[in-house]
Each structure stands twice: as structure tokens, then as C-alpha cells.
Amino acid sequence: MNPTPPRTLDVDDLLDNPGTRIVVCCGSGGVGKTTTAAALALRAAERGRHTVVITVDPARRLAQSLGLTELDNTPRPVPGVADSNGGSLHAMMLDMKRTFDETVEAHADPQRAEQILNNPFYQSLSSSFAGTQEYMAMEKLGQLRRSDEWDLIVVDTPPSRSALDFLDAPKRLGRFLDGRLVRFLGTPARGGAFRLLGAGFGLVTGVITKILGTQLLKDVQSFIGAFDAVFGGFQERAEQTYRILQTEGTAFLVVAAPELDALREASYFVARLSAEQMPLAGLVLNRVQQVHADLSAEQGSAAAELLEATGEHPLAAAALRLHAGRVRQRNREQRLRNRFAADHPDVAIAEVPAYPEDVHDLDALRAIGRALAGVSTVP
Amino acid sequence: MTLTSTITPGGGRARPQPAVHRLRGVSSRDRDWDGVRLHVVTGKGGTGKTTVAAALALALAAEGGKVLLVEVEERHGIAPLFGLDSLSYAEREIAAADNGGTVYALAVDAEAALLEYLEMFYGLRRVGGALRRFGVIDFATTIAPGARDILLTGKVTEAVRRRTPQSARHDGPGPYVYDAVVLDAPPTGRITRFLNVTAEVSGLARVGPVRDHAARVIDVIRSPETVVHFVTLLEEMPVQECVEGIAEARDAGLHVGGILVNMVRPALLEDSVLAAASQGVVDVAALTRGLQAASLPDPSRLAQELSKEIVEHARHMRVAAEARSRLAAAGRPCYDVPFLDDGVDLDGLRRLARELRDQGAV
Known part of the structure; x- marks a missing residue:
């Protein structure tokens, strides 16, 4: 088998293009999405673009390196970014509950806003529903995009239950709030209007009352009563942001590690993005094993065995063993990558080597940025 | 790594006693x-964690x-590990273990669990269509909030409690259907909330059937027969999350099990060589x-190239050593799951399962 090498993603071309307004980094948990988003944003800023990066729950030391000390939902300038090319970098950490609260406050009169914010169901919903984080990340993205203050917005997506949540949760929440269930729950009296809801209604009513119990039902009802008046167009709002994502100015980057699980999820995500007509820029493959010597695993192992038999040269024997293991791992990673590339021949790939240490400062982010752009390897 | 005498499983509580229902001969190990x-x-x-959960299941089943x-x-992560296409909402046998043991697998789907729950507890059949139309599903x-987690943990704990019907001649409940259940759970960031369903539910539903259901779930979760194991890599962020997750789980009254250190690479070089190499110093001559x-x-060129690999390896190992000492401070037993260069398939899983048994984990 001699597979054609995968297409290489031209990261600088993407970042420099003034038409690129939004870059969304998505992928399964633990593949380095946040670091990738931060490295891309820094590179874009230092190449001359006014950039903001929205991160969700970054590791403490990465947050510190971006000058982020707390969740505060406002873009803050990142100190230490080179501005010689006329660009700038701001960063913000998304506080999902606060974004939700702010959205309520912006759209409701003070009295109604207070009523909503104090409702137990709202409090639980705004901090626990897996989809609110996604919804609020999209809401914030929409706000920043509409403000038109930035050349480029880089978004790190939340660590979802599944990659799908990112696309589906906003719509699902919107659909729920605009849906028949809400209209039923939100109407205190059982009037004749319910007959219009059609067959099965009585059954559904019974099940809900039985399972939720009256207390919870009351909380849900009063929440929806207050909320619905304010957010009649909730779903429309979600759809607006969704449409922004479909425009040409948006680029999705699927982030993965060269492992079976992560690449399977990446494959799935690529298929979903194309089904939703979302513009996919490419795949970022993080933590790729590096091999520096041109010696096969078999040659390495054989030479190591030879030396071990003599009992001499332990350093060389260990180095050869180490090398053979790295080659085997690299070969496995390349097989996985090539399988992905064969399944998705149109998807360009950028590879980033595995670094021994975590990212703690802008220099390390710059190194990753260079690797993403294909202009250097391990520092 | 075996348990040191000062550490007892179960968050400092007494070591869990073998349950009385255990009819099989007590293992000599x-x-x-x-x-x-x-x-x-x-x-x-x-x-x-899916790989480690699968290896743990095989290791447990090897008791027979x-x-x-x-x-x-x-996420459909289990099936490919065992070389299968997919799993569904039906328990099926997926692998034989040593000593005649068997591993069954189940992919719980919240919607199916809800419909099953309605049928089991309310005798409601074929309501799915109507519920879906109204957005109830x-x-x-x-x-x-919390409902999904109750549905999922509800199904899992039902499997833990499930007994085979006893023949008429015997009194009392029959033996458990499963000797053990291994849950490939949500990630550390969400695990405590996921397991701690009552907190969520009691805030919302103060009385009623949902509350009762949650109480049955939490009985199993809080029992000493349930422990939460943490999988980590010897890297900074996973260890940070692991240590924080253990503290959080403990505070929530959950029983913390062991730390399963995944993808452990053998130390190929002597400590002094590693220490120098992590500073970039390798005896190239x-x-x-050699x-x-x-x-x-x-x-000579090959030596230059290989010394780069040695330096990278040494820096990895330095990070790993720091990670080890942070894990040791967490005070839980640690077990090593070796890294397999060629990836993990069913044979690899069996190897990992043997490693876990050799270390006395199960």
C-alpha cells in the first residue's frame, strides 16, 4: 500500500486572509483544543490581525500565560504580544452562567429579570444543562461578531458530552423554549386551547405530572411564564448565530490526537460539518510522535539485541530500543492518519509534534503556532 | 504498585469487606x-479511560x-476495542476472559432508558411517539437538569442490583446476575455531578417518584460496594484534574478507588543518564x-539524531516523575497500565488486564 500523502493545511494562508473572521476549534476532549485556539490566535495577532480568542475552562497555567486571571466574560488585552505588524490579541474566558444572566438582563425589564434569575429551575438550568455552555459560547460568539470590533475571532469549543452538542445544543434549547411542551407547561389554566394540540395530549400531560411532581412542575411553569415573554425569539437567535457559522468568513478546524478514538470522533465531526454545510478548513493533528533518525524499528531492535548480548554499550542499546518504540508508534499514528485522509481526501491536515512539557508561556504558544504553520519542528 | 499498609481503599474508611453474597470461592490472591x-x-x-475500563472488566471477569x-x-468507544461494529441498548456477551469468565457490554442510551423506566415503573407502553412529538423526550x-444523569445512573445501578429469579424451593433473593459492573463514566470534570444525582434532584423535586428513583440510585452509588477509579497519564494537566477530581469526589461522599496510570513507558535509561539528558546533555561519543x-x-550522524530522541524522552520522563510524586500525595493506591506501541486491540486489552491482576488491583 502506498497511500497518497494527505494535503497539508496552510495555516498562515487561513489566518492572514482578511476574509477569515471566525475560526472555530472543535474536537473531542483532551486533544488540545484550547492550546490550539490560543496558539492560532497569537500567531494571527502577531501577523497583524486584531484578534480575540474565546476560551472555555483553560488549564490554569495556560490561562495565566494569556493574562487571564479569572472568569470575567470580557475580552482583555494579552500582555507580551508583539505588535510590530499592527495586530493585537485579546482573550476572554467564557463564564456560561454569567453570559446567560447577562442575556436575560439585557432583554427583560428589571422586575421580570429578577423573577427569572431567582427561579430555582432557571438557576439549575443555567449552570447545569450540558447545552447551555454550548448555547452561551455561540451567543457570545454572535455578540462579538456583530460588534465588528475584531478582524478575527478564535473560539475554543466547550468540552462537550459529544462533539455534536456544539452544533445541536443551541438549536435544541431554542426548540425546547419555543416548543409545544413549553406552551403547555407555560399556560397555567387548562383551557380549550389545548384541544388544538392534538391527540396524545392527555397522555403526555399525565406522564409529566406523574413524573415531575407538582413542585418541579410549578417551578418550570413560572420560569417559562417569565422567560417566554422575553425570549419569544430564542430559537431565531440561535439560528442567526448558526447562519453566521455557515458563512464563508468562518473556518472550522477539527482538532484531534493521532489515536483511534479521537480520529474516529474527528471523522464523525467532519461528516456532520459537511452535512450542515459548515465551512471546514482542515484537521489539526496534535501530539504527533517525532522520529529523528532514519532507521527502521526492526533495524533498531536487532542492533539493540546485538549490543545487549555483548553486555557492552548500554547507552546505545537503550537509545536503539527507545528509537524502535518511537518508530512503531509513529507508524501506527501514520496508519491512522492515512486512513482518515483516505476517508476524507478533501480535508487538509496540519501536524503538531508531541511536546514533553505543557504550555506555560507565550513562547511555547509561538512554537506551536510555528509548528501549525509548518515552519518549524520541535524547539 | 501494591497497596501500602497505611492506605485503605474507600477514602480512609475500613477496607470493603467481601460481600456475603459472594458464592464463588474466595480468591487466594x-x-x-x-x-x-x-x-x-x-x-x-x-x-x-475507555481502554482502562475495558481492561478492568476483563481483569475482573478472570475471577471466573x-x-x-x-x-x-x-461515544461508542467500547465496540471497536473488542473488534465489534457497534453496541446497542441490549446487554450482550463481547469477550471471554480467563478461568471461564465473561464480559458483557451495554451502551446506555438516555431515551431508551427513559422509555424502559416508564414501562417498568408506570406500566406505560408505546408512549414514545407522543412524548417525542411534545418534546418531552x-x-x-x-x-x-440532572434528569439525564438519573436515567443513565438508574440503568447502571439497576444492573448492579439485578438478581436472577430464585427457584421456589429457596427463600430469599437469588444471586446477582453480574458479579461486577464496570462503568466507563463521564470525564473527571463532570463525574461528581453525574454520580451525585440527589443533590441536583432534591433541589428541584422535593417529593415524588423522581425523588424516590434518585434515592434508589444513590443507595447503590454511596454504598461501599461502589468505588470511583481515576485514570490519568503522567502529564501535568491530567494529573492536576485527577488530584482535584479525587478531592471533589471525596468531599461529595463518594468512595474513591485507585489511580490507574495509563500509557506508562518503561524506563530505558539510568537515572543519571536521564537527569543529564533532560538538561540536553548526552554522551554522544x-x-x-556503541x-x-x-x-x-x-x-556519528546517527548518534546525533538519536541523542535528540533521548533528550525528548528524558524531558518526558522528568515530567512523568513530577507527575508521580503529585499522584503519590493523593494517598490512593496507584496501578500502572503499560503503553503499547502498536495500539490496543483485544489481545492488548488482555495483556493490560493481566497487568492489573498482577498488581493486585482486582
């Missing part, structure tokens, strides 16, 4: 988690019993002589 029937396996995303491996995240499985002795072409 020293098993750290003997008597535990629900093993919850969590870890940061990307640490390989029936073990159920459950996934709840709709969406509401219960994705929106209502000695390396060259490569020459092995008759490899262009030994």
Missing part, C-alpha cells in the same frame, strides 16, 4: 477491591464470573562507539 461490585472509571478526556461493561456517553434526556559496535552505517 490479595485483591485490593474485593467486594466492590460497581467500578466507576473516570479520567480527563484523552487519558484512555460475569462482568458487565457499560458506556453512557454515546428532548426535555427529559437533554434539558431537565559513547553513543557513537552504534559503531553494532555495525550501523554513519554512526
Whole structure:
């Protein structure tokens, strides 16, 4: 088998293009999405673009390196970014509950806003529903995009239950709030209007009352009563942001590690993005094993065995063993990558080597940025 | 790594006693988690918790019993590990273990669990269509806070409690269907909330059937027969999350099990060599002589190239050593799951399972 090498993603071309307004980094948990988003944003800023990066729950030391000390939902300038090319970098950490609260406050009169914010169901919903984080990340993205203050917005997506949540949760929440269930729950009296809801209604009513119990039902009802008046167009709002994502100015980057699980999820995500007509820029493959010597695993192992038999040269024997293991791992990673590339021949790939240490400062982010752009390897 | 005498499983509580229902002969081996029937396996995303959960299930089944491996995240990670296409909402046998044991698997789907729950407890059949039309399924499985978690943990704990029907001549409940259940659980960031369903529910539903259901679930979760194991890599962020997750789980009254250190690489170089190499210092001359002795072409260039790999490896190992000492401070027993260069398939899983048994984990 001699597979054609995968297409290489031209990261600088993407970042420099003034038409690129939004870059969304998505992928399964633990593949380095946040670091990738931060490295891309820094590179874009230092190449001359006014950039903001929205991160969700970054590791403490990465947050510190971006000058982020707390969740505060406002873009803050990142100190230490080179501005010689006329660009700038701001960063913000998304506080999902606060974004939700702010959205309520912006759209409701003070009295109604207070009523909503104090409702137990709202409090639980705004901090626990897996989809609110996604919804609020999209809401914030929409706000920043509409403000038109930035050349480029880089978004790190939340660590979802599944990659799908990112696309589906906003719509699902919107659909729920605009849906028949809400209209039923939100109407205190059982009037004749319910007959219009059609067959099965009585059954559904019974099940809900039985399972939720009256207390919870009351909380849900009063929440929806207050909320619905304010957010009649909730779903429309979600759809607006969704449409922004479909425009040409948006680029999705699927982030993965060269492992079976992560690449399977990446494959799935690529298929979903194309089904939703979302513009996919490419795949970022993080933590790729590096091999520096041109010696096969078999040659390495054989030479190591030879030396071990003599009992001499332990350093060389260990180095050869180490090398053979790295080659085997690299070969496995390349097989996985090539399988992905064969399944998705149109998807360009950028590879980033595995670094021994975590990212703690802008220099390390710059190194990753260079690797993403294909202009250097391990520092 | 075996348990030190000062550490007892179960968050400082007494070591779990072998449950009385255990009819099988007591193993002669020293098993750290003997008597535990629900093993919850969590870890940061990307640490390989599905792989470790699968290896743990095989290791447990090698006692000769029936073990159920459950996934709840709709990630479909179990099937490919065992060389299968997919799993569904039906328990099926997926692998034989040593000593006549068997591993069963189940992918729990929240919607199916809801419909099953309605049928089991309310005698409601064929209501799915109507519920879906009204958005009730969406509401219960994705929106209502905590409801999804109760549905998923409800199904898991039902499998833990399930007994085979006893013949008429015997009194009392029959034996458990599964000797152990292994849950490939949500990641560390969400595990405590996921398991701690009552807190969520009691805030919302103060009385009623949902509350009762949650109480049955929490009885199993809080029982000493349930422990939460944490999977980590020897890297900074996963260890940070692991240590924080353990503290959080403990504060929430959950029983913390062991730390499963995944993808452990063997130490190929002596400590002094590693220490120098992590500072970028490698004895290239000695390396060259060795490569020459092995008759490899262009030994001096090869030595330069290999020394780069040694330096990277040494820096990895330094990070790993720091990670180890942070994990040791967490005061839980640690077990090593070796890194397999060629990836993990069913044979690899069996190897990992043997490693876990050799270390006395199960």
C-alpha cells in the first residue's frame, strides 16, 4: 500500500486572509483544543490581525500565560504580544452562567429579570444543562461578531458530552423554549386551547405530572411564564448565530490526537460539518510522535539485541530500543492518519509534534503556532 | 504498585469487606477491591479511560464470573476495542476472559432508558411517539437538569442490583446476575455531578417518584460496594484534574478507588543518564562507539539524531516523575497500565488486564 500523502493545511494562508473572521476549534476532549485556539490566535495577532480568542475552562497555567486571571466574560488585552505588524490579541474566558444572566438582563425589564434569575429551575438550568455552555459560547460568539470590533475571532469549543452538542445544543434549547411542551407547561389554566394540540395530549400531560411532581412542575411553569415573554425569539437567535457559522468568513478546524478514538470522533465531526454545510478548513493533528533518525524499528531492535548480548554499550542499546518504540508508534499514528485522509481526501491536515512539557508561556504558544504553520519542528 | 499498609481503599474508611453474597470461592490472591461490585472509571478526556475500563472488566471477569461493561456517553468507544461494529441498548456477551469468565457490554442510551423506566415503573407502553412529538423526550434526556444523569445512573445501578429469579424451593433473593459492573463514566470534570444525582434532584423535586428513583440510585452509588477509579497519564494537566477530581469526589461522599496510570513507558535509561539528558546533555561519543559496535552505517550522524530522541524522552520522563510524586500525595493506591506501541486491540486489552491482576488491583 502506498497511500497518497494527505494535503497539508496552510495555516498562515487561513489566518492572514482578511476574509477569515471566525475560526472555530472543535474536537473531542483532551486533544488540545484550547492550546490550539490560543496558539492560532497569537500567531494571527502577531501577523497583524486584531484578534480575540474565546476560551472555555483553560488549564490554569495556560490561562495565566494569556493574562487571564479569572472568569470575567470580557475580552482583555494579552500582555507580551508583539505588535510590530499592527495586530493585537485579546482573550476572554467564557463564564456560561454569567453570559446567560447577562442575556436575560439585557432583554427583560428589571422586575421580570429578577423573577427569572431567582427561579430555582432557571438557576439549575443555567449552570447545569450540558447545552447551555454550548448555547452561551455561540451567543457570545454572535455578540462579538456583530460588534465588528475584531478582524478575527478564535473560539475554543466547550468540552462537550459529544462533539455534536456544539452544533445541536443551541438549536435544541431554542426548540425546547419555543416548543409545544413549553406552551403547555407555560399556560397555567387548562383551557380549550389545548384541544388544538392534538391527540396524545392527555397522555403526555399525565406522564409529566406523574413524573415531575407538582413542585418541579410549578417551578418550570413560572420560569417559562417569565422567560417566554422575553425570549419569544430564542430559537431565531440561535439560528442567526448558526447562519453566521455557515458563512464563508468562518473556518472550522477539527482538532484531534493521532489515536483511534479521537480520529474516529474527528471523522464523525467532519461528516456532520459537511452535512450542515459548515465551512471546514482542515484537521489539526496534535501530539504527533517525532522520529529523528532514519532507521527502521526492526533495524533498531536487532542492533539493540546485538549490543545487549555483548553486555557492552548500554547507552546505545537503550537509545536503539527507545528509537524502535518511537518508530512503531509513529507508524501506527501514520496508519491512522492515512486512513482518515483516505476517508476524507478533501480535508487538509496540519501536524503538531508531541511536546514533553505543557504550555506555560507565550513562547511555547509561538512554537506551536510555528509548528501549525509548518515552519518549524520541535524547539 | 501494591497497596501500602497505611492506605485503605474507600477514602480512609475500613477496607470493603467481601460481600456475603459472594458464592464463588474466595480468591487466594490479595485483591485490593474485593467486594466492590460497581467500578466507576473516570479520567480527563484523552487519558484512555475507555481502554482502562475495558481492561478492568476483563481483569475482573478472570475471577471466573460475569462482568458487565457499560458506556453512557454515546461515544461508542467500547465496540471497536473488542473488534465489534457497534453496541446497542441490549446487554450482550463481547469477550471471554480467563478461568471461564465473561464480559458483557451495554451502551446506555438516555431515551431508551427513559422509555424502559416508564414501562417498568408506570406500566406505560408505546408512549414514545407522543412524548417525542411534545418534546418531552428532548426535555427529559437533554434539558431537565440532572434528569439525564438519573436515567443513565438508574440503568447502571439497576444492573448492579439485578438478581436472577430464585427457584421456589429457596427463600430469599437469588444471586446477582453480574458479579461486577464496570462503568466507563463521564470525564473527571463532570463525574461528581453525574454520580451525585440527589443533590441536583432534591433541589428541584422535593417529593415524588423522581425523588424516590434518585434515592434508589444513590443507595447503590454511596454504598461501599461502589468505588470511583481515576485514570490519568503522567502529564501535568491530567494529573492536576485527577488530584482535584479525587478531592471533589471525596468531599461529595463518594468512595474513591485507585489511580490507574495509563500509557506508562518503561524506563530505558539510568537515572543519571536521564537527569543529564533532560538538561540536553548526552554522551554522544559513547553513543557513537556503541552504534559503531553494532555495525550501523554513519554512526556519528546517527548518534546525533538519536541523542535528540533521548533528550525528548528524558524531558518526558522528568515530567512523568513530577507527575508521580503529585499522584503519590493523593494517598490512593496507584496501578500502572503499560503503553503499547502498536495500539490496543483485544489481545492488548488482555495483556493490560493481566497487568492489573498482577498488581493486585482486582
